[in-house]
Amino acid sequence: MQQTRLNTDRIRAARRLINPVFRDTPLYRCEALEPDLGCAVSIKLETANPVRSFKARGTEVVASLLADRGSQAVVCASSGNLGQALAWSGRDRGLDVTVVSSRFATASKLDRIRALDARLELVDGDHELARDRAVAIARSDGIRLVEDSLDIETCEGAATIGLELVDTAPSFDTVLIALGGGALATGVGHVLKALAPEVELICVQPLGAPAMTRSWRSGRVVTTDSTDTIADGVDGRRPIPAVLDDLLLVADDAILVQESSIITGMRLLFAQAGLIAEPSAALGIAALLENRDRFAGRHVVTVVCGGNVDADAYRRWVGADPVHGS
Template sequence: MGCPWVMTRLDLDRICAARPLINPVFLGTPFSMCEPLGERLGCEVGVKLETANPVRSFKGRGTELVVEGLAGASVVCASAGNLGQALAWSGGRRGLGVTVVASRFATPAKLERIRALGARLELVDGDHELARERAAAIAASDGIRLLEDSLDLETCEGAATIGLELVESGIPFDVVLIALGGGAMATGVGQVLKELAPGVEVVCVQPAGAPALTLSWRERRLITTETIETIADGVAGRRPIPEVLADLLVIADDAVLVREESIVAGMRLLFEQAGLIVEPSAALGVAAVLEDPDRFAGRRVATIICGSNVDLTAHRRWVSP
């Protein structure tokens, strides 16, 4: 079924087999053309909406696969907020013990929702990389499953089911813009498109204030950064995972960086032209078009709205004229 030249860790047969294991509440998300948004951007824009589910992000597709084989066990993860909510939801429905480690500087709305979903939340006085280290330490000391987003194949292949739905939508498109953080969604969706729709250009988008994986892709070697400065907390990592970079080098046609002001402008356009309240990470695709309109002019572009867990006070400030 797959194409042997697409040599990554991911497997199209496993991705197709994953769908029956994922709760239907995360599947079949809307994908439609948004004419008002396209008119403002100078191209045709299709919006794949991954926010109309209990955790308001695409992460539940992956956590459903993770918990499928963990009957009666416990699991820990580090999260900027969305993965933690998804794991709490998926694990809680199956009676699993879920621990989430996050930065105490994470979006408060995300942290509150993790607690509300029943997970044990531990906060660290540092960024997401410190949370990753603490989660690994808990897993080792307690002898429980460590879920590592983007490294664990379930997170990538769960996200890849978005790609299956894009291909099956019947809406042809020339390029897909994918928010790039840890890389699960980019590698997953990109894998499916390279195998089933190889003519589609796969463009990953990352904030200029959190550029580590994009810089690594460009240099074809791991590059870490010392600091992060972006409102797009959902994609704010400093240390790329080697296995993810290897996959990304196979499936990504390009990786671009966008400015903070473009992310804010993208959020405003999605609110004004599509009626969508999104978190900054979900506006990266629109930001990419805003920064390079000639590249996308007249083309049919798909962008994945990957999450809407946003502090509403901050959102009102960002989208206000």
């Protein structure tokens, strides 16, 4: 395999820095989903933790290294999940955490960031404008900027999911990964290519937020002027060149799915698996719904990467109450 920025030995070392509450997440075959999807389906569940997403695997590594170096403050831009994770990891290690987000981000995610004692600054724009503001704060205050996917620690933290998949002696053929900034895809992809190269890695994005997929297909960075998707965790417009370079080395395909399929995927995960999944976490199921012939007869793992939802929006999409049940 050509070299990505990631290193397998560092990934193994990163695993030791991550609080056990975020490691060894459930991986199980979900037979109830299979009649609707036409293939064998296993779920890697990354929502059963204090921040309800995979992001803390990366922030645990970042915060641990910063604390060891005597750092006291850190800032990031986030649509919600990274901010929660950094707030949790930073609070645990005495770091002063600032999170910059769009004021249009999911309200429950913003509330959780505040509840974790982080300073929250809101901008009148999307995630890319929040990223610009976080860069400005880091420069003016002289503090560490955590950039999801660009910072190698976020990728190598996420890559520990790949170690757990490989350690199960995989019988699966394909792993479906939600594609946003790229930390999850490049991290898991690096491990699969290094340790289980026979397993196919397929990235999934919404049609309404296609920048990284278009970039992967063209082999160069392609930006978009706007996004239009309910999957706020993957709605970036400006791919990071170094992350794209890694993705080109580890992804076997990148596909786009419709909003209606994302919603159906959320409904299936709730009805058949008893899981509350945010839109980004249902992208793998959406890909299976739209590509039944492609995956027929295969054993597919999908990473359910986040479960932070706005209750009112979830009721509209799924027809169920995420607070009180169906």
